[in-house]
Amino acid sequence: MTSPPVAMYPIEKTGDEFSVSFRTDEEGIESVIIKPAGARASDSRTDSIETSSGSLKEKMPKKQETVCSFLLESQLPLILAGFGLVGTGLYLDYVSKSTLFSAIPVAFSLTTPLLDLKGNLEMNFASRLATCTHTGAMKTRKDLWGLVRANAGLSQSHTITVSLAIAALCILIDFSMGGWPIVILLATAVSTASISSLFIDFCLVMVILIATRFKFNPDNVSIPLASSIGDLSTLFFFASIGWLQLFCYSNKCSFISLVTLTIFLATLPFWFWLASSHSSTRSALYTGWVTLIMSAIISGGGGYVLQKVHSRYDGYTILQPLLVGLVGNRCAIQASRLASNLHVSDLQMGKAPKGSLCKSFNPLTTFCGKDIHSKVALTMIFAAMPTQLFFAVIVLAIGGYQHMINAPFCISYLLASLFLLIVFMFFCQVIVGELCALCYVTSPNLLFFDVCWRLGLDPDYNAIPLLTSLSDLLGSLLLLLVFVSLDKYSPNSIARIMPVADVNSTTPTYALLQELNELSTYSKNPVLL
Incomplete structure (x- = not known):
């Protein structure tokens, strides 16, 4: 098929001229490309409107971003996210001694994957809306409401x-x-996840609208806030709702738990219908489950580590959310930026230029490239070190672990954080690139990415859950390695055994725990040791 000649069409409102070209790909799909006259095809700042198979996709003008502009936009949200993670660690350390975790010890294993799930979903929510702002899909109130609702x-x-x-x-x-x-x-678990999701989604919509209003990149602003707000609020709802459920049980109203579970499950058809009502979320409703379940299983390993270690090493509980959270925030920012960049580019899902496979798996591409993403990755790595130390000192001082503020522990903690950041910045390049089909994977050793390619997985839905769940698991194990190493070579820099809280046998809490012990079958491992 011969492509029609390029034509020049005047625009009545501005008098500018645009070139209209027609392109037909290998599958016979014809596309119309509208660009300003005289613009180079490689100019990334060119406005374009492209239609493919009858669908219109408008790309917003892209502002040239620099490292300085990235720092100005992202540092305040990252600092606020850090304080949110400090609050999460302090609150987790506090509620770990509460009735809920004493009565039902398995709740500790549930904490990490539940927080990771909420963080994943809300960062995905923020990443999708940020991508929509970049592609111009939220210009009118009708478009905004439809996207937010779906x-x-x-x-x-x-x-x-x-x-x-x-x-x-x-x-x-x-x-x-x-x-x-x-x-x-x-x-x-179900009521916590649902209620906190509605609360966080509302906050994120406000943040993205404000960021767009002031010409900030929403990827730099919304992602860290999504993580910090999500972790702290989810943990608060989890502890509060769990305490309320136990209170109802102790007052002979145990049926309330069953009614609560039934009500939330009964709302599922409505939410499925709402998600399927918009084309942008319809496909994710059916294809996004595998990644979420995989990430939940992976982060469940981090929860298992937390359950087994929190009573062995003093201070582990308060530092674990901080380490994995600060690393996960920066990885999620980078993943969202890469995904947005790929969505507004001319690359088609499933097609990529030659040689991109080696480029995607080359660490030099991540850390030594001349593009803005490599510079941002290095900037986040080096800027994270003083931030990690600052927040670690704050959380240890406030939590009553001043004895751990010493050179051996701080150096070990910073080395662990640096290693995690370097590894996961590289993972961002690989996972986002492969999920978005930047390169065709044919090696049998890379079967997972080949499957992702063939399924056409969108990185806005799939990259962040994989990255954050892996950071949860590896961060928990690496922090455990720090404590084990210091326990062996510098035992004075940490405190090993956390004292067990004394529960008076005459208190209602003791009676409730005894009753729950009788209902459960913890015959060899009672909840009160």
């Missing part, structure tokens, strides 16, 4: 279903638990 429905569908699966998996791992504690844990 994405909220998608988040709720994923949240309720996967949180139920995570809770069931944790119960199966610790299969000795039975009776009403199972219902209490399931109801707490």
Whole structure:
């Protein structure tokens, strides 16, 4: 098929002239490309409107971004996110001694994957809306409302279903638990995930609208806030709702847990319908489950490590959310930026230039490239070191662990953080590139990425969950390695055994724990040691 000649069309409002060209790809799909007259094809700042198979896709004018502009836009949200993670660590350390975690120890295993799930879904939510602002899909109130409504429905569908699966998996791992504690844990997990999702989605929509209003890149602003708001609020809802469920049980109203679980599960058809009502979320409703379930299983390993270690090493509980959170925030920012850049580019999903496979798996591309993404990756790595030390000192001082503020521990902690950041910045390049089909993978050793290519997985839905769940697991293991190493070579720099809280046998809490012990089958491992 011969392409029609390029024509010049005047624009009545401005008097500018645009060149209109026609392109036909290998599959016979004809596209119309509209660009300003005289613009180079490689100019990334050119406005363009491209239609393919009858669908219109408008690309917003792209402002040239520099490292300085990135720092100005991202540092305040990252600092606020750091304080949010400090609050999460302090609150987790506080509630770890509460009735919920004493009565149902498996709740500790559920904490990390539940926080990771909420962080993944809300960062995905923020990344999708940020991509929509870049592509010009949220210009009118009608478009905005339609996208927000559909994405909220998608988040709720994923949240309720996967949180139920995570809770069931944790119960199966610790299969000795039975009776009403199972219902209490399931109801707490599902209601926490759903309520916190609605709250965080509302906050993120406000943040993205404000960032767009002031000409900030929403990728730099919304992602760290999504993580920090999500972790702290989800943990607060989890502890509060769990305490409320136990309170109802102690007052002979145990049926409330079953009613709560039934109500939230009954809303699932409505959320599925809402998510399927928009074309941008319809495909993700059916294809996004595999990545979420994989990430939940991976982060469940981090939760298992937390459950086993929190009573062995003093200070581990308070530092684990901080280490994995600060690393995960920066990886999510980079993943969202790469995904947005690929969505507004002319690259088609499943097609890529020659040689991109070696480029994607080359660490020099991530850290030594001349593009803005390599510079941003290096900037985030070096800027994260003083930030990690600053927040670690704050959380240890406030939490009453001043004895751990010493040279051996601080150096070990910073080395662990540096290693994690370098590894996961490289993972960003690989995972986002492969998910978006930047290169065709034919090696049998890279079967997973080949499957992702063939399925056409969108990085806005799939990259961030994989990155954050892996950072949860590896960060938890690396922090454990820090504590084990210091325990062996510098035992004075940490405190090993955390004192067990004394519970008076005459208090209602003791009676409730005794009753739950009788209902469960923890015969060899009672909740009160």
